[in-house]
Each structure stands twice: as C-alpha cells, then as structure tokens.
Amino acid sequence: MTLLRSALFNVLFFGLTGLCCLFGILLLPFPRRLMRRYVQGWARLMLWLLHVVCGITLRVTGRENLPEGPVVIAAKHQSAYDTIVWLALLPEPVYVLKQELLRIPAWGWMARHYGAVAVDRRGGASALKRMVRQAGTALKAGDQIVIFPEGTRTAVGTRIPYLPGVVALAAASGAPVVPVATDSGLRWGRRAFAKRPGAITVAILPPLPPGQNRTQLLRALSDAIETETDRLVVAAGGPPSAAVDNSVG
Numbered sequence: 320m321t322l323l324r325s326a327l328f329n330v331l332f333f334g335l336t337g338l339c340c341l342f343g344i345l346l347l348p349f350p351r352r353l354m355r356r357y358v359q360g361w362a363r364l365m366l367w368l369l370h371v372v373c374g375i376t377l378r379v380t381g382r383e384n385l386p387e388g389p390v391v392i393a394a395k396h397q398s399a400y401d402t403i404v405w406l407a408l409l410p411e412p413v414y415v416l417k418q419e420l421l422r423i424p425a426w427g428w429m430a431r432h433y434g435a436v437a438v439d440r441r442g443g444a445s446a447l448k449r450m451v452r453q454a455g456t457a458l459k460a461g462d463q464i465v466i467f468p469e470g471t472r473t474a475v476g477t478r479i480p481y482l483p484g485v486v487a488l489a490a491a492s493g494a495p496v497v498p499v500a501t502d503s504g505l506r507w508g509r510r511a512f513a514k515r516p517g518a519i520t521v522a523i524l525p526p527l528p529p530g531q532n533r534t535q536l537l538r539a540l541s542d543a544i545e546t547e548t549d550r551l552v553v554a555a556g557g558p559p560s561a562a563v564d565n566s567v568g
Contacts, residue, residue, distance in 0.1 A: 321373075325514045328372045332365065340425035347432050354433050355411070362406035369400075374516030375506050377404065381523035384497060389458040390526075391496045393485050393540055395548050396467035397475055397504030404503075404521060405465045413457045415450060415466040415484070418442075434462070438484065440470065447484055455492045464488065468540060475504040476558040481541045486533040495526040498540055500547035505557050520551050 339361045346354050369375040394401055405412045418437040421427040436453045439446040454464050466488070468481040489496045500522040507514050524543050527536060549559050
C-alpha cells in the first residue's frame, strides 16, 4: 500500500508541478510578491497531498524561537520535503540553492523571479561572496533566508562537514542564525521512492548566541542541529548518526 500511495503521489506531484510551472511563467511580468504567493500555494498543496495520499503529517516545535523579520534558517537536509516545507512555514522565504537548478526551463525562471539565491558550488571564494551579497540584499528587504549548511541531502544516520557559507552570511549580515533539526528522511528518504506514513518533525532551535567567530559558530551550529536530529530520529525508531563522513559530497 505504501508503494501504491507513493506512486500516486509522484504522479500528482509531477503533474501538478508541471501545470504550476506552465501557468507560473505567465506571472513573470508581474511583481515578485505575486510569484511568491503562487509558489507558496503550490507548497501548501504538496503538503496537503502528502498528508491525504501518503499519510505524512507535519509537526513543528519551537516556533517561539523564530524571530520576526530577517533571519537565517540553517536547516538539516535529509529529504526533498525540506525544500517544500519552509515555503509554507515562513512569510517571505528565500532559498539558497545550487545554480544548476536555475537552468531548468520554467521552474528555473520562476525561482529566479521569486528571488532564490543561487550558488555555484564549484565557484570558490568568488561564488561565496556573490551568494553572501545576494542573500544580504534579501535580508535587508525583510526576507527569511533558508540555507542547508550541509550543501546536499544526507541519508538518515549520516553526518558530513558543514560548509562555511552560512557563517559567512551571518558575519556579513548580522542576522540571527536559527538552527533547525528534522527527521524528514525517515518518511521521505534521500532519493527514495517510498513515502512512509507518519509524522515529520521540524524542530526550530534557539538562535545561536552572537559574538562567536566563524569557527565557533559553525561548530555550535553543527552540534545543535546534529544533536537534536539524532534525538528526533532515535525517538522515531531510526538509527543514531555515525561519525562525520568526509567522503559524502
């Protein structure tokens, strides 16, 4: 039954997303805010379908830790679910994503118009500076930046080194950094077909204390996210994470 439900969801997901992109390109001449509301509507529809078709529900803890206004959300990334959920949770979410995604016809055009911040993962220091500049502009406009400090999806129970982009952005902008843990990979795994019924927890943790240098901030961020993610995963019956895997890219 899980596989049948997953297949039905995939058909609906890709079909409706295709239609969303088809009609979404008609919004390209209009203000960015209209495109954002349109994409947020798509995200809420996808979360509803996950609930109705696959039996996946959302549980959010720690909402009180989320400051109003500009903020950097540094989120654990186990699943494609993580790329959808913040569109529904935040008023003005802006994702930091890999540059290749903007080359996808229609979807990439919409993401660019929406205000997504692209980063060239092979571009070195110049790409990092460009990302920090673009994300800083979005923060000044009152947006909330969503960044995945691992830089890629990781399987449940896997740890990889965190990338420095999030701390560079925090240092340049002065915006609060809010760590977020999740167990989303237990329900919708990395590159997995099956979507397994149950609750996905998104745990919003307290903002990191200011005044730390970049090394301290990155370590504090990793410790906060990984410790809480381990707790969530083990509580839900999953495996604890192993040592940092430096081979995962």
